[in-house]
Amino acid sequence: MNTIFRIKTYQLGYNFYKKYLWASLFITILLVFFKIPFVLLLFCKLALTTLLFFVYCETSLAQTLVFYMNFGVSKLRLFIVFFLIDVLSSTVIFLINGLV
């Protein structure tokens, strides 16, 4: 089965995301506070995820990804899952803010 369709990939992706959870929530709350449109919020998150991906590719942080590779999860797939989880949490915060 393709790695992207396995539950374990998302478990691993969430585990990786946890490290950046608070930073991501802070950025989302900040953007929501300034009433940034949802599409722009997603674009900001995509840009930050892409930046983080290149930081991991070009620095010694790359070696921390061997753990995920042991489960067949490539760098690109890990960051795709990271982005999906980030979009989900950003959407929830955006919607909660709309209700308040």
Add this chain to the structure above:
Amino acid sequence: MILEVDNLELSFDNKKILRGIYIKAEKGKVTGILGRNGCGKTSLLRIIFGNLNPKYKNIRKDGKYQKKNLYLSHDIAYLPQHRLLPDTIKLKSVFQLFDANWVEFSTLFDAFKNYTNIYPDALSSGELRIVETYLILSSNKKIILLDEPFSYIAPIYIEKFKALIQERKKNSVIIITDHFYRDILEISDCIYFLKNGYSKEIKSKQDLKEEGYINLDSNN
């Protein structure tokens, strides 16, 4: 399964690290890699695993050329020289991810009995190495790569791992590298020595002396 690696060419800053390599590793046998620091042992394992891409490589499984990086095939596990486990996951969860048995582990290494709910950060370097080595060996993958598994580990645990490696080799291709050459000589069925980018099969301690890796006069 037979894993073969040859036609490698890897350079860093115009310095050729690997160029004349031939490694053949088989299920049922432990393949040891020895060589001085900087000779390319770690690079070789990383190339096999697929997280280092050389200029050229030819990796074959049962004679079949592997175009994709091996880690994408889900049948390879790699213990790197550096730390493997992230800080953000408890030991209990890591064991679940690797489908490893905590009870079996804590029976074999009884000092870990109460560690199930802790994060890897709470372990010493040696303890962490024990957990990581055990997880990789328990991963039931067809190919297991071990880069310096005996570093930081107490002799009593090294003996346990040597027994575990002998057990696991029945189902997996195992490639191991370490500077604990006596242990490597003891557990390996086939040994390659890396020097000047080339590999050479080693048959005895005497060969290692001739290659300038050990001094038998003071190390026998």
